[in-house]
């Protein structure tokens with residue numbers, strides 16, 4: 001029923017065998033002991049006394065409270081529902097509660113489950129492809145033209161994987177007006193929110209500005225803690241979260257007790273953790289941008305603004321799949337060809353959130369020579 005998840009299949013094949021990852025979508029992670037060192041006295045006590053039983057299906061109340069307070073101004077803990085990673089939140093929404101009669105508009109290219117799950121449910125879908133010629137920005141006219149009487153949801157992801165572009169506050173405000181006029185729900189995958197270039201202007205989370213919006217967040221990306229498998233959906237409408245919780249009873253039921261406490265400590269210390277991640281991301285982004293400028297006969301790109309991935313155009317006549325294959329075989333450096341995102345242009349995804357990135361990029365430089 002589900003189409004092969006090309007990206008996860010590609011990563012399963014290479015992620016733990018290719019020595020130099022240059023396409024990862026998550027940034028530098030942290031060691032457990034370094035996170036624990038940030039804990040308050042009360043949090044340390046919680047950590048020492050974790051009861052390894054089932055946890056509450058909605059997520060630990062203190063965790064939901066700190067997520068609301070730190071990340072969604074104006075929302076409270078009951079407007080947050082936790083999941084096992086962002087992927088479970090996507091599944092419960094875009095497979096769990098959709099009806100086959102729903103029409104969806106999905107912005108592509110995208111993380112595959114955002115498109116494939118509603119397809120697997122039998123929904124009708126209009127895709128709107130971001131264009132490099134429009135700097136990969138959302139096209140509001142195309143969205144207006146795609147709306148039908150049966151349109152139930154718009155699904156998008158900003159900061160965007162794989163292009164690294166963001167939605168501007170004015171575009172988001174206009175988009176919400178359009179959706180509101182038609183009573184359309186908005187599912188926005190915001191897993192990269194607040195990570196990225198230091199001069200980025202951030203739109204508010206959609207859940208804070210539109211009552212029919214779901215904001216998807218996770219520990220994996222901006223916090224760099226993918227192994228915790230803790231994500232959440234923020235939404236003003238508690239009855240929508242209740243519906244999602246009922247689907248979650250069929251998937252993970254509840255989160256890992258251990259991961260909840262580590263997440264609680266990390267979200268409390270979000271400023272410290274984001275600062276650390278963003279220093280690495282900004283340093284690498286500058287290094288990579290200079291590299292692309294000096295190798296313009298090979299590469300070009302629209303410089304990313306959010307997250308730690310970007311889409312680079314390979315300007316040679318060789319196919320980008322062949323180029324990526326030669327690179328991993330010869331240097332052990334892994335890029336991700338655009339074909340993984342069903343793109344037919346000669347682009348590859350680069351990930352620049354890891355500490356070892358400058359050294360890995362130097363390997364690519366050697367390869368080009």
Ligand SMILES: Cc1ncc(COP(=O)(O)O)c(C=O)c1O
Pocket residue numbers: 025084085086087088111157161189191218219220221226231
């Ligand atoms: C845009 C986007 N959404 C969701 C996910 C899934 O996140 P998680 O692995 O935390 O479930 C990813 C993972 O790469 C992603 O890039």
